[in-house]
Amino acid sequence: MDYFEYKNNELFCEEVNLKEISKNVGTPAYIYSKKTLERHANAYLRSFSSTKGLVCFSVKSLSNLSALNVLKNIGCGFDIVSGGELHRVLKIKADPNKIIFSGVGKSEEEIEYGIRNKILSFNIESGSELLRIEKIASMLKVSASISIRFNPEVDSGGHDYITTGRKGDKFGISSLEEVMQIADYAKRSKHINMVGIACHIGSQILNLESYKAAAKKTVELAERINAIGIELKFLDMGGGLGVPYNGETPPDPSDLVKALESAMSDRKEKIVLEPGRTISANAGVLLTSIEYIKDDFLIVDAAMNDLLRPSLYGAEHDVWNINNAQSANAKNWNIVGPICESSDFIRKNITLSAKESDVLAVKTAGAYGFVMSSNYNSRPRCAEVLVDGDGFKIIKKRESYSDLLNLEEVPND
Ligand SMILES: Cc1ncc(COP(=O)(O)O)c(C=O)c1O
Incomplete structure (x- = not known):
């Protein structure tokens, strides 16, 4: 169970209307629910009948420091797969005695x-x-x-x-x-x-x-x-x-x-x-705005560089319109991104009501979502936001064009 639900036809994450986040932060953006992360981790932590259990959250599924910190604070250890992931969990002062390197x-x-x-x-x-x-x-x-x-x-x-x-x-x-x-x-x-x-x-x-x-x-x-x-x-x-x-x-x-x-x-x-997806997937959505409608395509501002799973695995994510739980005038759509690849799609064949500039929430995107994002097509990586009750914080800023060039150098001719 997660804490994304419609209230009077508007989609909320915990107590925050997602419209407010999309206005303030822009799209595309990943939104995570703190309560959902905690609830899912506790579903493991509290199920052990003795102290014989150790839950090492799989950092590869969601590696934002703030999300890891939420999980550390309720008792999770970490399953890591790289020096970079070790650096992350040490940064939040995870207990080394709860770190497994796979x-x-x-x-x-x-x-x-x-x-x-x-x-x-x-x-x-x-x-x-x-x-x-x-x-x-x-x-x-x-x-x-x-x-x-x-x-x-x-x-x-x-x-x-x-x-x-x-x-x-x-x-x-x-x-x-x-x-x-x-x-x-x-x-x-x-x-x-x-x-x-x-x-x-x-x-x-x-x-x-x-x-x-x-x-x-x-x-x-x-x-x-x-x-x-x-x-x-x-x-x-x-x-x-x-x-x-x-x-x-x-x-x-x-x-x-x-x-x-x-x-x-x-x-x-x-x-x-070493659970990953069961803790993080339903704790996150990807917010994306509809830029254009053409035939049966909703062309949105998120792309395969933001969420690779549909292109990589043919994964099917449910997609909701944040302003409209109803599907009275719903139609069948293919949701695609701006990247120059035919495999750049977010979801094929989905029924929902939509018009240009509506904001959609791609559900169950918290795991293997942002972590697999890239700068393909020189697209800056999107923002990440953590909702906690009735407040929210940007926990990773949207990249700028200058961030894209940060590590590059042009040799003198
Ligand atoms: C060794 C290992 N542990 C844990 C995980 C986490 O898996 P999941 O996110 O499906 O729970 C993975 C994922 O590939 C893995 O390779």
């Missing part, structure tokens, strides 16, 4: 940054990565904590681009023999401390069966690892639970937590989760 291609610089800041764990994805971490830890004369990300061979459904956890996916380690060899090496290394095992089976998952199957395999693997004398601190089941973009009915986070607690009831390790 990703297949960590650079030496990123590893050193993580080790120096004593993060909870590097989720490693190959033997070569382990050797690299060991080398850097040894140079720093410390021991680095790692967990091994394995592929439980569970097909979670969903778009091929966001399915992971299967043999042949680039993520994780598929051979359990290889996992055991790495664990054995880690055990003998002076500079490595193996603290967990991890998996992440995909994204936009709409059933709990895949998680239950993955949990069973995780427990079996944990037993094998214990048998060679390694005590683990946590079992990390990744993120991936789906959200209702367009009528889907995903399980509730509390049901996921219950299912995992039950599958792991004999285990003493913490259960770690």
Whole structure:
């Protein structure tokens, strides 16, 4: 459930009329609801029946400092995938003991940054990565904590681009023999401390069966690892639970937590989760104005550089007119942006009433929205706004033309 709703035919975020934000901030702009972020994170945090749970919000889904700060303040840790994301969470003074570093291609610089800041764990994805971490830890004369990300061979459904956890996916380690060899090496290394095992089976998952199957395999693997004398601190089941973009009915986070607690009831390790989309997606909308109407096209001021998901995955976001909940004179439209690519669309085939200069809200855009935005076509990135009750703040300014050129230099002829 989110806090975007019509009141007298006008769309509000919490207590703020979105018309007011569009007038003051302009469009396109991402608008996030603080209450919704908190509500969704609490749906995980409060579902653990003991202190055995750790929720590490997946920073890649929404990485604005203010949003991260909201989540830190209610107890979330963070799942990061780059030095830049580590820099962000350190900036908001996140507890290093709640930071997990995922990703297949960590650079030496990123590893050193993580080790120096004593993060909870590097989720490693190959033997070569382990050797690299060991080398850097040894140079720093410390021991680095790692967990091994394995592929439980569970097909979670969903778009091929966001399915992971299967043999042949680039993520994780598929051979359990290889996992055991790495664990054995880690055990003998002076500079490595193996603290967990991890998996992440995909994204936009709409059933709990895949998680239950993955949990069973995780427990079996944990037993094998214990048998060679390694005590683990946590079992990390990744993120991936789906959200209702367009009528889907995903399980509730509390049901996921219950299912995992039950599958792991004999285990003493913490259960770690890395949810992204379920916390951030419905906490954000993208506001965009209709510039022109041509045939059945609504040509808006947001484009694929602002919201890439429709072009990248064929993702379908619901779109609402902020001034009109009714669809009495509604028509079928294709909503497209100004970018010179045929794949530049926000939503195809949607019924709504609209006229030029109306403002639309593209729903469920809080996750993998702004974070994937770019300057393609030399378009300045849009603003981000956080609503809190009856007030709102710009939490990232709209870029200017001079921002676009900031880092460029023209060599002397
Ligand atoms: C390792 C890992 N953890 C967590 C997530 C977050 O997934 P979601 O936003 O679907 O919950 C991802 C997303 O790709 C991921 O790769």
